[in-house]
Amino acid sequence: MEMLNPHCGIDRDDRGVVRLAICNAGPLNILSSAVTDGVREGFERLAGDNAIRAVILAGQSEKSMIGGADIKEMAKLDQKSAEAFIMRLRDLCEAVRHFPAPVIARLPGWCLGGGLEVAAACDFRIAAHNAKFGMPEVRVGIPSVIHAALLPRLIGWGRARWLVMTAENIDAPTALAWGLVNVVAKEGGLDAAVEHTVKALLECGPEALRSQKDLLRQWEELPLTVSINLSVGTFGKSFLTGEPQRLMQGFLDRKK
Numbered sequence: 737m738e739m740l741n742p743h744c745g746i747d748r749d750d751r752g753v754v755r756l757a758i759c760n761a762g763p764l765n766i767l768s769s770a771v772t773d774g775v776r777e778g779f780e781r782l783a784g785d786n787a788i789r790a791v792i793l794a795g796q797s798e799k800s801m802i803g804g805a806d807i808k809e810m811a812k813l814d815q816k817s818a819e820a821f822i823m824r825l826r827d828l829c830e831a832v833r834h835f836p837a838p839v840i841a842r843l844p845g846w847c848l849g850g851g852l853e854v855a856a857a858c859d860f861r862i863a864a865h866n867a868k869f870g871m872p873e874v875r876v877g878i879p880s881v882i883h884a885a886l887l888p889r890l891i892g893w894g895r896a897r898w899l900v901m902t903a904e905n906i907d908a909p910t911a912l913a914w915g916l917v918n919v920v921a922k923e924g925g926l927d928a929a930v931e932h933t934v935k936a937l938l939e940c941g942p943e944a945l946r947s948q949k950d951l952l953r954q955w956e957e958l959p960l961t962v963s964i965n966l967s968v969g970t971f972g973k974s975f976l977t978g979e980p981q982r983l984m985q986g987f988l989d990r991k992k
């Protein structure tokens with residue numbers, strides 16, 4: 737594994753698939769300020785690399801991808817330092833959300849609080865059969881903030897309200913039924929499930945995927961008519977890359 741910094745290691749294969757591991761963050765992969773900054777810096781360093789086709793975000797243990805933000809650190813915060821702390825986590829989630837290529841969250845075990853916020857900022861969430869999800873913030877006296885705002889968009893207001901206001905955990909089948917995760921792997925099959933998604937992405941045009949991700953992000957924020965109309969320009973611009981012409985010709989030539 738190549739260490740980009742003490743908290744972010746990458747393994748890159750010859751397909752352009754990067755496994756980005758959160759490192760030296762304990763068995764639960766807890767987000768201290770230092771860990772948060774290290775992972776954000778890793779995403780920012782990779783963002784300019786057009787050869788990357790997909791990123792798999794993973795923890796270094798099977799206990800969790802991210803177990804939450806660091807309660808030991810948060811217990812010492814005051815108003816000013818709390819805002820600085822949460823802005824670091826916001827910046828990490830934004831680096832993931834704006835990462836040009838698709839990002840897959842690999843989710844074994846616990847996915848709680850800030851961990852679920854980072855997972856929500858990813859494009860896809862692939863869960864182990866025994867993964868558990870929750871937003872326990874209110875139990876430690878803080879509201880769920882920043883990318884918890886993605887939850888109502890993912891699972892609807894009623895379920896998001898239930899998660900952030902009851903702090904009850906849900907299991908992987910429930911998370912799948914709610915649309916919080918895309919896939920629940922069978923026992924022992926988490927990496928195979930992630931690889932299945934990776935292979936699907938590799939079958940697609942890389943430029944088209946980047947443009948699709950960018951468009952989806954804009955659609956989340958814009959009124960419907962604006963979304964519809966702005967996609968006309970995106971469609972036209974996609975032909976500047978030469979990718980549609982090449983892939984369409986490949987389809988037309990497939991039987992020759």
Ligand SMILES: C/C=C/C(=O)SCCNC(=O)CCNC(=O)[C@H](O)C(C)(C)COP(=O)(O)OP(=O)(O)OC[C@H]1O[C@@H](n2cnc3c(N)ncnc32)[C@H](O)[C@@H]1OP(=O)(O)O
Binds near residue numbers: 849
């Ligand atoms: C803006 C964002 C806010 C947030 O993210 S708020 C925080 C959200 N997360 C939580 O509230 C989770 C708190 N942790 C737990 O409830 C449990 O842990 C788990 C269910 C995740 C796992 O339970 P088990 O397997 O029994 O492990 P264990 O003995 O409780 O924890 C192992 C060590 O990890 C430390 N730890 C766990 N979570 C955190 C955390 N979020 N911040 C700091 N430390 C944490 C513990 O204290 C302990 O440490 P030691 O071995 O020294 O006793």
